[in-house]
Amino acid sequence: MKSLRELLILGPGPSSSHTIGPYRIVQAFKKEHGSDFHDVEVILKGSLSLTGKGHGTDRILRQAFDETPVRVRFEDAIDSEHPNTMVLIGHKEDGKEIQETYYSIGGGAFRKKGQAYAPKDIYPFSTFDGMKKYMASHGVEDIYELVEMVEGKDILEYGKSLLEHSFSTIESGLKETAILPGPLKLVPVAGKICQKAMEEDRRKDRRMLLLAAFSYATSEENARGKEVVTSPTCGASGVVPAVLYYEKKFRLRQPDELARAYLVGALICDFIKENAAISGAMYGCQAEIGSAASFASAALAYLDGLSVYQIEYAAEVAMEHFLGLTCDPVDGYVQIPCIERNAMAAIHSYAAYLFSKDIALYRHNLVSFDNVVRAMKETGQELPPDLKETSLGGLAKIIGNC
DSSP states (O other): OGGGGGSEEESSSIIIIIHHHHHHHHHHHHHHHOOOEEEEEEEEEEEEHTTTHHHHHHHHHHHHHHSEEEEEEEEEESSSSSSSSEEEEEEEEEEEEEEEEEEEEETTTEEETTTTOOOOOOOSSHHHHHHHHHHHTOOOOOHHHHHHHHHTTHHHHHHHHHHHHHHHHHHHHHOOOOSSSSSTTOOOOOOHHHHHHHHHHOHHHHHHHHHHHHHHHHHHHHTTTOOEEEESSSTTTTTTHHHHHHHHHHHHHHHHHHHHHHHHHHHHHHHHHHSOOHHHHHHHHGGTTTHHHHHHHHHHHHHHOOOOHHHHHHHHHHHHTTOOOBBGGGGOOOTHHHHHHHHHHHHHHHHHHHHHHHHTTOOSSOOOHHHHHHHHHHHHSSSSSSGGGSSSSSHHHHHHHH
């Protein structure tokens, strides 16, 4: 399994598969073939085409090619070889034509047609069960200790830097008042929710509102195209920072312990990326929001000192109850239902953590985390293409018709 550095990356929103992935694809194309093109044509297929305008894919491609003239062509067919297919046709000054096909596979990752996902495996296991067996055979009891054994001690600073950036995104988002870009003209509400929460007398309600406020803050910044951390994607980037920012601000958790929990949650999420996908275009929003919820709930369980079994329980419950969740962004913008959905997932993550803390010990969970990942993949494969980030079905269809 790949390094957590491949899962947690910093890049421009609003969609890691539609902005970060295409940007990195262009860099790889130029690295292999040079940048001395007279002009370039980019053909977007599937989800990249159908929601590319709302996601700003054409904008990010022109930015990536810098001064080279770029023509972006949107092919709306959804039966392409991969839901996020991108064909680059570059014309050199001497008339030579170079054509390559790439797939944006989620979370900013990509692969070239005919090749495997490039980064090397560094973990000697790829499932939760495999991790448990490895820990037992090597006498390791703490999951973070295992992360550090494989990644090196500097992984803590890597995690801290990304988490600090995520917290800064929340703080800037709470202050923003400008209307979100695009035709939906959404008014930002993160700051207002936060203010309402601080006026709330009932502590239980306050926590729920604050989780929502912090999640809205990141998601609204992401919708503006600001740089966010994929956790595990841009579209689901509001969930994990929200639950951990609350721990920092109201439970006074320290940076190191937050970063360790963050990286443990990321490891659990990496199992999803390895065995299924974290792309809404591939398996629906269950692959993005569900993965983020598993990430966040596992991090909370670790932060609270719960057992490995309880950490697995939290991550499993979080994903199980998002199975079948569709990806249906209205007008192709990562705004409706995405922003509100991030907030709901942050609250859901906290609930999954509570289940692991207070219910898990009464009855052994018959559904393992590996089971639910397999179920998510199979469910995603059976979802109609219209409900997988094409803006052709679900809310996108209903609201569009209105």
